Amino acid sequence: MNRKLRMGMIGGGKDAFIGAIHRIAANMDGLVELVAGALSINPDDAIDSGRMLFLKEDRIYTTFETMLEKEALMPPEKRLDFVTIVTPNFAHFAPAMMALEKGFNVVLEKPMTFTLEESKLLKAKVEETGLILLLTHTYSGYPMVKQARQMVQEGALGKVRKVMVEYPQGWLSKLSEREGNAQAAWRTDPKKSGKSGSMGDIGTHAAQLAEYISGLKITQLCADLNVVVEGRMLDDDGNVLLKFDNGAAGILVATQIAAGEENALKIKVYGEKGGLEWAQMEPNTLIAKWLDAPAQILRAGTNYTNSLSSYATHNCRTPGGHPEGYLEAFGNLYRNFALTVDARLNNQEPKKEWLDFPGVEDGVRGMAFIENVVASSQSDQKWTDNKI
Numbered sequence: 001m002n003r004k005l006r007m008g009m010i011g012g013g014k015d016a017f018i019g020a021i022h023r024i025a026a027n028m029d030g031l032v033e034l035v036a037g038a039l040s041i042n043p044d045d046a047i048d049s050g051r052m053l054f055l056k057e058d059r060i061y062t063t064f065e066t067m068l069e070k071e072a073l074m075p076p077e078k079r080l081d082f083v084t085i086v087t088p089n090f091a092h093f094a095p096a097m098m099a100l101e102k103g104f105n106v107v108l109e110k111p112m113t114f115t116l117e118e119s120k121l122l123k124a125k126v127e128e129t130g131l132i133l134l135l136t137h138t139y140s141g142y143p144m145v146k147q148a149r150q151m152v153q154e155g156a157l158g159k160v161r162k163v164m165v166e167y168p169q170g171w172l173s174k175l176s177e178r179e180g181n182a183q184a185a186w187r188t189d190p191k192k193s194g195k196s197g198s199m200g201d202i203g204t205h206a207a208q209l210a211e212y213i214s215g216l217k218i219t220q221l222c223a224d225l226n227v228v229v230e231g232r233m234l235d236d237d238g239n240v241l242l243k244f245d246n247g248a249a250g251i252l253v254a255t256q257i258a259a260g261e262e263n264a265l266k267i268k269v270y271g272e273k274g275g276l277e278w279a280q281m282e283p284n285t286l287i288a289k290w291l292d293a294p295a296q297i298l299r300a301g302t303n304y305t306n307s308l309s310s311y312a313t314h315n316c317r318t319p320g321g322h323p324e325g326y327l328e329a330f331g332n333l334y335r336n337f338a339l340t341v342d343a344r345l346n347n348q349e350p351k352k353e354w355l356d357f358p359g360v361e362d363g364v365r366g367m368a369f370i371e372n373v374v375a376s377s378q379s380d381q382k383w384t385d386n387k388i
Contacts, residue, residue, distance in 0.1 A: 001342045004033040008071060008080045008104075010064045010095045011087035013039030013049030017183065018109060019086045021330060022136075023053075026084070028331035031338040035059060036080060038067040064095045072102040080104055081341060082132075088186045089194050093118040096133075100125045105132045105341050107334070111204050111370060112363025114194050119360075119367040126360045132344065134337040135366075137208045137358040139265060141329035143300040143308070143315040144286040146356065148213045148269065148276045150309035151288070157271025160214050163242065163250035165206045165267040168258035172198075172236050175229055188234050195374045197234030199225060203254035203373065204366040205265065208358065210252065211365070213276070214269050216244035218369065220383045223376035228257045240373055243383070283325055300324060314353040333357050364388060 007026055012019015019039070026032040036059040039049035043062040050060030061067035071080045082105035085095050093113045099106050100122075112135055113119040126133050139145060152160065176184040186192040187201055194200050211217060220243035225235035236257045242250030258264075265280035274290040284300040298307065301320025305313050315332045317324055336357045343350040368388045376384035 001031060001339075004031060005081040005338050005341060006035045006079070007032050007107075008036035008038075008059075008067060008083045009034060010038050010067070010083060010085045011040070011091070012037075012084075013045050014052060015182075016040075016086065021327070022084055022086055022107070022334075024327055025330035025334045026338075028327070029335045029338070031335060031342075035078075036061070036067060036071055038062065038064040065098065068095070068098050068102050068104070071104075081345070082107060082337075085109065088192045089200070090114050090192045093122065096122055097125060100129050100131055100133075103129070103131070105337075107134045107136065107337065108363070110135050110137055110208075110358075110363070111194070111200055111366050112360070113367055116364070116367040116371045119364045123360045123364050132337065132341055133360045133363070134333060135358040135360065135363045136330070136333055137205060137212075137362060137366075138326065138329050138333065139205060139209050139280060140212050140358055141315065141332035142278075142280075142283050143312045143324070143332075144278055144283060144298065145209070145213060146315055147286055147298060147300075147308050147312035148278055149215065150311050151276065152213060152215055152269060152271070156273065156288075157269065157275065158273040160216060160244070160246065160248050160269060160271045162248060162270040163210045163214050163216070163244065163267070164270075165210045165250070165265075166253040167202045167206045167255075167263075167265045168253065168261040169202065169256045169263060170259045170261040172229065172232075172256035173259040175231050177232070188232055188236075190233055193234060194370065195234075196225070196238075196370050197232070198236050198254045198256045199223075199238045199240075199373050200234075200370050201254075202256065202265075203238060203240070203252065204369060206252050206254055206267075207369045208362055208366060209265070209267055210242070210250060212358075212362075213267060213278075214244065214248070216246055216248060217365075218242050218250075218386045219245050221369075221372060221376055221386055222383050223373040225373065225377040235377075238373065238377070240376075283329070284320075284323060311353050311356055 038061040040046040084107040222241040
């Protein structure tokens with residue numbers, strides 16, 4: 001790279017949790033600079049947020065439409081390279097579509113859109129323009145998740161037979177959306193979040209992780225969604241039986257009413273020869289269990305190049321024993337995206353490790369998962385095809 005990539009942000013102003021996470025991640029490797037923003041639907045907050053981030057006054061905007069219109073007219077030496085969109089679910093599609101139409105690459109929070117149909121339109125636009133879209137499924141950025149994926153792809157487990165993934169949280173064990181919790185308020189509002197609560201918010205993470213590590217696609221599902229906290233409008237708990245395209249079976253649990261749990265995402269993948277286990281709250285460790293040999297504990301670290309895949313070590317930042325967590329995984333997504341965008345801008349071929357980040361196809365599959373889980377839960381039929 002001969003310069004930093006120029007980023008514009010939509011949403012994510014002051015007091016917004018995920019906007020700050022994106023800015024930290026984008027800045028982690030010194031490859032990106034934030035130069036423009038439409039940071040809030042509230043004009044005063046948008047201006048205040050831009051000033052707090054030291055943006056130039058003429059690049060602080062009060063609407064995303066104005067930002068994209070004006071930024072598209074900027075000369076090449078000032079023009080944005082990509083736009084990051086960190087708004088609630090219902091406000092993903094319009095700015096993402098407009099950004100692509102104006103020629104900007106896109107980083108987008110998950111789930112990708114509000115409906116499956118919108119996700120298909122966005123995919124068509126990405127394919128039409130040839131631009132790059134990063135969907136921030138954070139957990140696929142962890143080095144040991146990438147190690148697990150490579151071990152499966154290289155046949156270490158043999159044919160995959162069983163996938164078990166669970167994502168228990170406890171933060172919605174009370175009716176927090178009516179107690180001033182802004183994050184809970186929009187996530188439990190069907191007008192802002194979509195058809196599903198827990199399955200849309202964290203179930204999509206679990207489904208994407210199951211497909212990413214196993215290399216398989218979910219083809220059928222049987223879902224049971226529940227509203228546990230009285231007065232809530234969307235599901236806060238759910239269980240899903242899965243069938244994969246190689247015949248493997250799976251179980252997926254996503255719940256936000258598991259009192260006392262934090263972000264206890266865990267996945268187990270079993271094949272003919274052994275199994276793998278990874279937990280997000282102990283992310284530097286991958287446990288490999290073998291049918292005919294003692295279990296192994298694999299650890300993340302830049303000094304383990306002889307033991308780990310290139311995909312894992314490319315995404316390690318420190319020697320073994322130095323914890324790398326959520327922010328670093330987020331940073332890995334941004335780094336791989338930035339390196340890929342820069343390579344394309346310079347008519348170069350990105351390295352295979354750089355291309356390993358979630359994209360528009362993951363977004364479509366995530367939206368299909370939500371719609372089919374809801375349909376299955378409302379149906380008396382045991383199995384529902386996971387239609388795309």
